[in-house]
Amino acid sequence: MRKAAFARCCKNGSQPGIPQCENCGNILRSGNIEYEHLDPDGLGGEPTLENCGVWCAVPCSSKKTREQDIPRMAKADAVLKASFGLKAEGRPMPGSRRSGFRKRMNGQVERRT
Template identity: 40%
Template sequence: MSRRDFSKAVKRAAAARADGHCEACTARLAYGQYHYDHVLPDWLGGEPELENCQVLCITCHRLKTADMDVPRIAKTKRTSDQAISIRKPRQIRGWRKFNGEAVRAASRRD
């Protein structure tokens, strides 16, 4: 699935709505120092429409992405993987004895 970016028309409307200020912290936006953010990330089904677009300063966008978007997407992936029985691969924890021989011990058995 490719990322669906906002159209120029949506960006223009969002910029007009923001009126030169970050829509999260209300800081004055400097030329080129802001991003158009998906309120609901594209990966989670957020549409590239004005209602889902906000103009954020780079600091706010970075914080939102790291603190909200990435964990939400990761949790969604984990949950949907779990639903179709996709698990983390077995991890080798070390060695154990089996019939007198040293064999690698996995964290769990399948």
């Protein structure tokens, strides 16, 4: 898949045969290539060739992640929580591993001689 995306970015740019960022068109250098999910992974973006952009890691990919994906995912997360009542965990459910752990800790304190 990445190979195919890479071949595409070499073919489609203004300079055939040279890998170019599919976002800004700059020539890609090794170490500065990012296979970007156009629809972010966290929002159900599929790992397909169509959803894979071959971008320069800096600045294109890092800029998109910072300015688009993170706020979008945070928003999606907030919507999920609001819609389904999923909130950050407060007290552990009775019988959960966390409450069990707490009990054992207390036992150790009581048993000291």
